[in-house]
Amino acid sequence: MNLADFDPLSGKRCEILDHQGVIVAQELRPPGLTDELVLELYDRMVMLRVADQQALTLQRAGRMGTYAPTLGQEAANIGSAAVLQPGDWLVPSFRETGAMLLRGVPIKLIYMYWMGSEWGSHYPSEVKVLPICAPVSTQTLHGVGLAWAGKLKQDHTMTLIYFGDGATSKGDFHEAMNFAGVFTIPCVFFCQNNQYSISVPRRVQTAAASLAQKAVAYGFPGIMVDGNDLLAVYTVTAAAAARARAGEGPTLIEAQTYRLGPHTTADDPSRYRPLEELKAQEPYDPLRRLRIYLTQQGLITEDSEQDRVVKYEGMAKDAAREAEAAISLNPDDIFDYHYAQMPPYVAFQKEYLHRILAARGESAGG
Amino acid sequence: MNLADFDPLSGKRCEILDHQGVIVAQELRPPGLTDELVLELYDRMVMLRVADQQALTLQRAGRMGTYAPTLGQEAANIGSAAVLQPGDWLVPSFRETGAMLLRGVPIKLIYMYWMGSEWGSHYPSEVKVLPICAPVSTQTLHGVGLAWAGKLKQDHTMTLIYFGDGATSKGDFHEAMNFAGVFTIPCVFFCQNNQYSISVPRRVQTAAASLAQKAVAYGFPGIMVDGNDLLAVYTVTAAAAARARAGEGPTLIEAQTYRLGPHTTADDPSRYRPLEELKAQEPYDPLRRLRIYLTQQGLITEDSEQDRVVKYEGMAKDAAREAEAAISLNPDDIFDYHYAQMPPYVAFQKEYLHRILAARGESAGG
Amino acid sequence: MANLNMVEAINLALREEMARDETIIILGEDVGQLGGVFRVTDGLQAEFGPERVVDTPLAEAGIMGAALGLALGGFKPVPEIQFMGFLPPALDQLICHVSRYRNRTRGRHTMPMVVRLPYGAGIHAPEHHSESTEAILAHIPGLKVVIPSTPYDAKGLLISALRDPDPVIFLEPKRIYRAVREEVPSGEYVIALGQAKVIRTGETVTAVAWGSMVREVIRAADLVASQGISVEVIDLRTISPMDDETIVASIRKTGRGVIVHEACRTCGLAAEIIARINEKAFLSLAAPLERVTGFDTIVPLLKLEDHYLPDAFRISRAIQKVVYY
């Protein structure tokens, strides 16, 4: 596919598999995106949905803190991260559970993070994923710097940077895009436009007709894609990644998707989002269309589907138990990681906490 | 003129009086921009150049602190501010001496400011100009808020916001532009692209082909104009101001000009700017072309020119003397303006300073 | 008169003042339709319309800078920053401009504005949702910083803040947003800014706190009362400008003091309070002043968060330490 064929100012967006499961632009599909790969990625999307659902269940049961669900954004998550190669970096915001899983962050760690342990961000050293980033859009700059490092090392990697529609309003997004343009940084800016920033709808974020057209301000291409279409997301991201690897610089992708759930478990969307709007989105569910397509291709059946869900439910429950078992309650952790060498007064504070816990009869070891 | 005829993505820019003093697009010239008005504005440009030169002289003589000259940017300064109507606000950066003068800030106060007195920012209350703003681009947001206030009050005013090419790289510029688009703010973003941010050339600021095209990111028009062409600057700014007043929202103007002097008196451009480059710019001097044109129209002569310069030199020298005489050296000023009511410990610090000065034998009154 | 928690008291203050003063404009992320993530602005958009209760794009510098412009244009903006952890992008406008405009223009332009933001730890939220960096704000000349500890005070202080001619940062201790209810009169009453309150008189030792720590101090005072230790408890209420007179007067009486805050210890506000006591009541001091504070660490995620916050037990030990010095 040719990114330039989809100038956002012309209103075009890339679509390959429509919401009824029909391939509408087979010619755009890269040869590598075989039905087998589609099945594999679909499988990851199911895994994500199940893992996501499990997190909500854990949260309701008081076993997890606030959680930001990915419901509805599975294609945007998986279709994009699937194009990465081993040396590439992935820079998430906080709604990329699926992308992170696909790139090797253990689900157990993701649960540990949301359960409230910093150890949940201590990924295996070979996993090239940055930790979840709470301050909206600040991570876009980290991604630019990281990709810049790759360029300087001439390691032919690229960096995939995620953020939401709301993030595009922030100054650091602008500075990240601008640096990326100026220094021809090998990165892809991947915007999951899920139409909301908590309660604030997309139209309040900007008067621009699209988010993709914001790339014009930085001298590199932007493109709109149906973010609920796994094939289109994969195709567009692969093209952008190829551009980055070829030293041609960054691309902005606006993946138009929809947040089917609440912002986080602390949110009540009924206060701002009409139920009809949500209902109207159901046919566009990114899994639904793939189920139709893959069934037609004879690659899945109702039975295999059932098995898949059961398998992942088991996996998610195991991961939750493992996460709980692994969480350190050692108060030393509060102090031990701020500096390579602990300043004396921090050491003193650590001792103090020990004394306090001892006096209270609590074991310092948790 | 129609702003839409100059889509920056097509590379077009608005030009009316070329650098040889020839009118190349009479049809764009608004009826109000008579030769008499051109003469009047030219007169202000001369005044600005003289006042600017005087500041440099004062600085060299140790009678002024660091000063940021406007040399070469007289058309951009005067052509833009000239379109304002009485209720409109002007929000300067720090290289708008001419625009500020035109809007009624006394030259004496501008000198006082650069001489190092806060009283230089205590403008007469009827002058609708914000004080000079040192942190680059931060003022763009102030302008948006101020224009927003006008919109809420339905007072049919607009706000003209100045900034440099370097400022377009900053996050707050982005947030200002975005707010302006979202809330349909009656303002004009006027970028004096003088090709440099201190030593950093325009091409390092952004990979975008133009700064004007950055407006695409915010859903409102941007336009390039020859910033050394008084007529074009006036014409474009008037059209943008009309848009704002009509409730149609903001416009971004990129006035392409050239900083003929140093960044400030503390700067040495020979370290980064080839002399040939500077030389090549001389024919584009914004005053030169007007002199040719106005001479041809019989509106100025060599004699009248001489008189004009002499008059303004006198004025600038008087202003400098008045400024020096007016500067308060009262140390109470350090304390008296932070709050409507001074906190006790600040009052104590003020007394302390009095005691110190008394002990030293210095009069507290300066 | 109604029985309100702090969220409701603040909401009431905003509602009454907005009805009284047409120049008040609330702006921020999710403040409108949603009524704020903590519901502090609940119902205000419905009552005063979307021009006066404005959902903005997600941009804290934008919110603060536009608010500044609105203030210059004759309005009294009330920007909300959703959490104190997301204040940093707005610090530029606060430090460089909001705090300086009056001085810069020698009083020509003033900056009446109330910046509201929930702050502090203890609600088991994710990273960046537990910050208490009030000392940074107190170090900036030209700002006022107010922190209520009860619903009643929250309303009275907020009304004062809304009528103040200068910029006020109004920090809302979100941990106790809904912790207690008390009688809060409807209609106007003000609590002057810059005045600490002795909320319990005592003879043995002075304890100073603000925000959610006040409650812990009261509990600590109760704990030590049985040992015959009588604690004078001061709720600072305004952090800046600081009412050191009230603190110093108490220390002169008791000769001993404990200062409590949840913020990091180093360069926290307790240090400033100690410095002022040192300057003004040195000869009255019978023991070193004690600090009970958060650690010089990043607030832990929720599993360890409870270890971070000072509580009645820690405070009571510090009280005993200064008393038995």
Next chain:
Amino acid sequence: MANLNMVEAINLALREEMARDETIIILGEDVGQLGGVFRVTDGLQAEFGPERVVDTPLAEAGIMGAALGLALGGFKPVPEIQFMGFLPPALDQLICHVSRYRNRTRGRHTMPMVVRLPYGAGIHAPEHHSESTEAILAHIPGLKVVIPSTPYDAKGLLISALRDPDPVIFLEPKRIYRAVREEVPSGEYVIALGQAKVIRTGETVTAVAWGSMVREVIRAADLVASQGISVEVIDLRTISPMDDETIVASIRKTGRGVIVHEACRTCGLAAEIIARINEKAFLSLAAPLERVTGFDTIVPLLKLEDHYLPDAFRISRAIQKVVYY
């Protein structure tokens, strides 16, 4: 060995370390071709190329955030912020990320980085060019903050900072950038971070300062020497983590102390030093500790600027005050 001023000493340290460590990258506004507005990076781009000495767009958050990413990617970025007054837009990345990455990831990712910035008043520059907000940085856990007061120290401290595994903010007192020359060895020597230096021993009173105030303290010490007052002068050198041991040991000896900084008084670093002395040397104190500081005001424009800064005269009066208490 050469006779260098502080600008040259810093330049030399950068040059030598860049030659030694290929991962060092300087980035900032005007640092390349121009060599920085104060010429601190003069000649480095010519020597190491535009990939290692990078002129960036005008965007402080961008500089800091991209530097963070470079650090994650294995480089040791040395971002320059042109003046401390323009640090606020970068505070978000510093506070929320640079200081936190090690802790957030339990040591998986570290943040070796040296942020250089000129700070302080006294050069008669415009508004926003005279700030000294080091106390804000010292309040942020996870950062180190270093301030040299001599060319020799500047080089040794900067080399240590460049080899430190954690983020260091290197504040350069621009008022004394070219004030003195001294012998600065070429080649490597380090001065450990986190260690204050007793630059003059004395018996009567301890004076603590850093940056350009050290010189004023020495002058004050000379002034009072004739009165038989012997001042022990401590140059703090590293603001955070603070070497309170050296201060406390001195106070135990002298019983009296004066702390000097040019930053605003309230919540300035002197307060923290006083709080620590109060905690650790209370019984040694023979008089209240004195602060000689900038006022709680915005630094005046140049016509009144000289009134703002503490100087030898003010410091000498404070010394006398604590001695004759």
